[in-house]
Amino acid sequence: DGGITQSPKYLFRKEGQNVTLSCEQNLNHDAMYWYRQDPGQGLRLIYYSQIVNDFQKGDIAEGYSVSREKKESFPLTVTSAQKNPTAFYLCASSRLDRGNNQPQHFGDGTRLSIL
Amino acid sequence: GQNIDQPTEMTATEGAIVQINCTYQTSGFNGLFWYQQHAGEAPTFLSYNVLDGLEEKGRFSSFLSRSKGYSYLLLKELQMKDSASYLCAASRGPSGTYKYIFGTGTRLKVLA
Numbered sequence: 001d002g003g004i005t006q007s008p009k010y011l012f013r014k015e016g017q018n019v020t021l022s023c024e025q026n027l028n029h030d031a032m033y034w035y036r037q038d039p040g041q042g043l044r045l046i047y048y049s050q051i052v053n054d055f056q057k058g059d060i061a062e063g064y065s066v067s068r069e070k071k072e073s074f075p076l077t078v079t080s081a082q083k084n085p086t087a088f089y090l091c092a093s094s095r096l097d098r099g100n101n102q103p104q105h106f107g108d109g110t111r112l113s114i115l
Numbered sequence: 116g117q118n119i120d121q122p123t124e125m126t127a128t129e130g131a132i133v134q135i136n137c138t139y140q141t142s143g144f145n146g147l148f149w150y151q152q153h154a155g156e157a158p159t160f161l162s163y164n165v166l167d168g169l170e171e172k173g174r175f176s177s178f179l180s181r182s183k184g185y186s187y188l189l190l191k192e193l194q195m196k197d198s199a200s201y202l203c204a205a206s207r208g209p210s211g212t213y214k215y216i217f218g219t220g221t222r223l224k225v226l227a
Contacts, residue, residue, distance in 0.1 A: 042217035106157035
């Protein structure tokens, strides 16, 4: 079955440490996205990518970095510059045809906490 | 500015009908999506509207009025498993930018 796999499910970060969240999809989708979800807030876009080796900043990109070396993979690094990283991180993917009207498929999320 | 508003919480009874409203303000609006999210899980796609009117999918229907910046999700014959958050999301920007703005979600409790 096709889908999106995020790992790990839970992650703990120490002060000054960079951590990387994995996201892999086998849906053959061109577009991939990273969102952050905080209690009482909607999903906020961190980064998105429409094609291999290209990505765009979302609304809250500061303190995060991404890469898109393969179509299937879009890892997110939470750097030490992100001072409030505790959140639920969701990866999504979608097709690109028919303009902006393609539903997004989400992974199960990674819950990141500070030690 | 860009904004999506939906009620924070709603309660309904098993077997009833509930309507969850969503109002949006965003430049370059393309379409409106509804997702269901159970606590601690991934959102799953329910429906989307591009044109004005009603889209029906089994027990779920979604309505859009582009001129009013308004949408609703209608859930019929409520079941206990429908207790979840319902997220309203607008796709925005010129075709090809693929950006979506999400509301905070409406937490629906279905009571026996």
